[in-house]
Structures are given as C-alpha cells and as structure tokens.
Amino acid sequence: MIMSRLARAGRGGPLLLALGLFAALVLPWMIYPPVALDIACWALFAAAVDLLLGFTGLLSFGHAAFWGGSAYCTGLIALHTGLPFPVAIVGGAAFAALLALPIGFLSVRLSGIYFAMVTLAFAQMTYFVANQWRDVTGGENGLQGIPRELFGLDLSDSFSFYYAGLPFVLVGLFVAWRIVRSPFGRVLVSIRANPDRARALGYPVDRYRLLAFVLSAALSGMAGGVFAMGHGFASLEGVYWTTSGQAVMMVILGGIGTLWGGAIGAALVVQLQDFLATAGFAETGIITGSIFIVVVLLFRRGIWGTARHLLASRRKAAAPGEVAAEPRKSVDTPA
Template sequence: MIYPPIAMDIACWALFAVSVDLLLGFTGLLSFGHAAFWGSSAYVSGLLAVHVGLPFPVAVLGGALFAAVIAVPIGYLAVRLSGIYFAMVTLAFAQMIYFIANQWRDVTGGENGLQGIPREMFGVDLSDSFVFYYVGLPIVLLGLLLAWRIVRSPFGRVLVSIRDNPSRARALGYPVDRYRLLSFVLSAFLAGLAGGLFAISHGFASLQEVYWTTSGNAVMMVVLGGIGTLWGGVIGAALVVQLNDYLSTSEFDGIGIVTGSIFIVIVLVFRKGIWGTARDLLAPRLKRKRPGGAKSPGDDPAPAPAPDVNAPA
C-alpha cells in the first residue's frame, strides 16, 4: 500500500522526470539545472498561497509560469551550446538561483525555508493528505498529457530530427536554436508545475528544491526508466521515491549507496532503461500480431541514443 503523501511525491517527481526527458530524450540536451525551475516554482507557488491567498491550483500555475519566464533568458544563452557545455551552463544558472534563494532570507526564509504553505482551494481546507492527493493528481495528469501531446506533434518530430542530426535539420530550413529554446521553456514549465505542487503538498519549500542534486535525481530517474521513452521517467520516479521512503523508514543511513548500486546495475544490464528494454522485448510480438506490422498509435517516437556529454559545442 502506498500512502497518499508518498503517492503525491511519486506523481510530482514523475512529472519532473518527464520534463527532463522532454529535453534530454527528445531534444538531445542534458540539463543539470532543472532544479532552478522546480525550486523557483516551489517558492513562488508558496509565496502566492501564503501572501496572496490564491487557491493552490492557481498558485501552482503561477509558479510554473514564473519558471517558464526565467527559462527564456537561461535557454537563450544555453541552447547555443551542446554536450557538456550546455550541462555546465544550466548548472551554473541553477546555482545562481540557489544563491539568490539562500541570500534573500526576507522572502524565501533562507536556510529555514518557506514554511506554513496552506493547502486550500476556494476556501476549502485540503489538509487531509488523502483528499489533497485526488485533488492535486489532475494537475500532474494534465502535465503528462501536455508532454505526450508535445512529443506526438509535428513539433516533437522536429525535435527528434534536431536531436539526431542538427546539421541536417538546419539544411532543411528549421531554426534549430529556436526549436531548442521552445523545448527548453516547455520543459521548464512542466518542471515548474511539478515543483509548485510538491511544495504545496509538503507545506514547505526549502533550499533543497533549488540545489543541483535535485536535478541529478531527476536525470537518474530518466536514465533508470529509459531516455527518450517519456513514460520511463514515471517508472524511474516510482522506483526511486519508494526505495528512498522504504530505506529512510528502516532507519538505514546508506541510502545513496543502495540507490547508486541499483542505478549502476540497471545502466549495465538494461542499457535502454526499464521501459525502453521492456518495449524492445515486446515490440516484435506486438508487431507480429498486427496486420502488415503497422505501428499502433501509442508507439513512442524513435528512442534517444545515449547522450554524448563530451560532444563539442
């Protein structure tokens, strides 16, 4: 049995992982700075709920829009690079957001965090975790639906072509940097939805939300589930969150050792992640059952190759 607070955490982290996969798996850009969007939305959503008294869905949407807005200048500077250079630039901006959140104590609470975030919607108290889960879950589902629609659209197909061969995409007349920037902003918006809902669910926003390890956790979830599969991030999030919860309640101190070992095993044994490996194993059987071997409408786009972080800009 999964308790409602853990289920809500899984849902939020799943949307966050999907937002990272939209950029990594379908655009070919590895970001270590998505904690900036998850965390900034967490703070903004909390501030809107505490000081303005907005219903939590409106506060979460406001936080996500703020994340998308700050993603525009960050993405404008970062998408001109690729590989390790892109990853380091996004990491640098994320650390800048972390420094601002730490120093602006009058607004963010500094090391004490932003506390007492209410869970209300139009005057109705949603402090009960079970009730809040079912009220907040539609926000996550809408975010996942948006991500699915993006990758299944012509825009998503262009992103895959840019990921596979940006030079050819430029030769065909596609403005590669503009497409990358739009993908970056959309990814930040989805990450903001997840971060804002996470802060409202916990009633608290801390510096941990904007720290770089938060980005690393999301990337790990994507790799565990399968890069470029979209839904693999959901599986990775469920695995990591439940494992962390089980180990912490067991009073085990070496959580990082266990999660790191599992990560290494899955990367070595399941090179395409859990979802990607399962899909490849089932694809021949499903194809034989369809007349003419036609693809079903639910088939994912071409899986992403392993990102080359050492590629030149």
C-alpha cells in the same frame, strides 16, 4: 494478451494511457498518500526532463532551478495573497517558464557537456540567490506553513490533497505526451538526430531548442509547485543541483526518450528512498546508486525502454506467422 496489446499500443496508445490513469487514481490506496504524491510530482518532473533529454538531445543539470524556483514562487503566492492553491501552482509554473527564457537563450547554442555545465551553473546561481535572499525565501529555513486554500474546502489531509493536486500532474503529462506526438515533437527528434540537417531543411534549430527548454521548465515548475503545496514548505534542497541529478537518474532508469519511463523511474526511486528512510538507513545514496549502476548495465534502454523493445521484437516475430496464415485462409474459403 496484455503484452501484445501494449505492443500494439506503441509509445503512447490509449490502453497505456488508461492503465497509467488507473494506476494514478489507486496509488494513494496502496501506499502512504504523501509518498504517492511524491511519485506523481517526480513522474511529471522526469517527463519534463525527458522532453529535453530524450527528444531534443540536451542534458540539463539546471532543472532544479525551475522545480525549486516554482516551489518558492508558489509558496509566496499562497502565503501572501491568499489565492486558491491552483492559482499559486499556475503562477509558479509561469515563473519557471519566465526564468527559463534568459537561461535557455544563453544555453541552447551549446550542446553536450557544455550545455550541461552552463545549466548547472545557472542552477547554482539560483541556489545562491535563494540562500541569500532570506527576507523573501527564508534562507536555510525555507518557506513553511504554505496553505492549501480552495474556496473553504478542507485539504489538510494528505489523502484529500492528493486528488486535488493530481489533475495538475495529469494535465502536465498529457501536455508532454501531445508535444512529443505533434509535428513540433518530430522536429525536435530530427534536431536531436542531426541538427545540421535540420538547419539545411530550414528549421531554426536554436529557436526550437529554446521553446522545448521553456516548455520543459514550465512542466518542471508545475511539478515543483504541486510538491511544495503537498508538503507545505519550500526549501533550499529543491533548488540544489542534486535535485536535477535525481530527475536525470529517474529518466535513465525508466528509459531515455520513452516519456513514460520516467514515471517508472520515479516510482522506483521514491519508494526505495521511503523504504530505506523508514528502516533507519541514513546513506540511501549508496543503495540507489548501486541499483542505478545495475539497471544501466543490464538494461541499456532503461526498464520501460527495454520492455518496449522486447514487446516490439515479439510482435515482429509473430508477424510472419500471421502473414503466412492469410493465403491458407483464402484457399480454404470458397470464392
């Protein structure tokens, strides 16, 4: 019954949204709250990357600049202004969007590996600036002791802050969902499928790609801001290129172009890393990399993409029986 309802719900039906909301609300009751917050933040980050990769066809290895850059900006606002933490998170997301404008303007004219390498280069430039500008970013020490001010409320407990930061993640996921279901999102899919045909139809491809890039960066920045607030620090690791690579891995694990698959990939990777770190296993990359290879080989569409494909196949297989039953009912029923 649940399987068939999920199949009818499609990519983003109300039932799927309700199940996702329920899972987000009960998550800190089931696992360690800081890990739950990490899953939520990485889920939004993966959705932002999938917005660009799965729906626009652009693979970016530079999104660490927006995740980490927003974390630094959020921390600086909270440390030096004393404003409530929601203002700091929104400021960090705005900074990420502004940072994405020149990077995207210079990058979206490229595609494929060239786009990936250019965004990677910009991310490494951001990393170099964060490392050298020690008076502002703290250099290798980063920003520490970021406060969680909200009109005198005590949010020092990680369990309490999870529910304070969760609305930002949910709003970001909802924005991503609305984007892919809007006419703008359908244009992005057509650009991904055939940019030349989209140009022939009169769509300014580069402009659409730039807007998608900026929106993706803003959502990544919102995720990075919540992450920095949740942990109370911003570090160089956030702007390093491996952060982008991890988000891309989550998207591929869950399923490219599914949007929700990134949340599944985030839960899998974060939970596995936490389990291995708790067990004292230092080389977590060996295990996560091995699982990544197995999933890619066995589930070509990713975990959620494969599940959705199987549900759709089952629905198609059941459809002829339902159609065949209709005439029989009309014959047995008197006119």
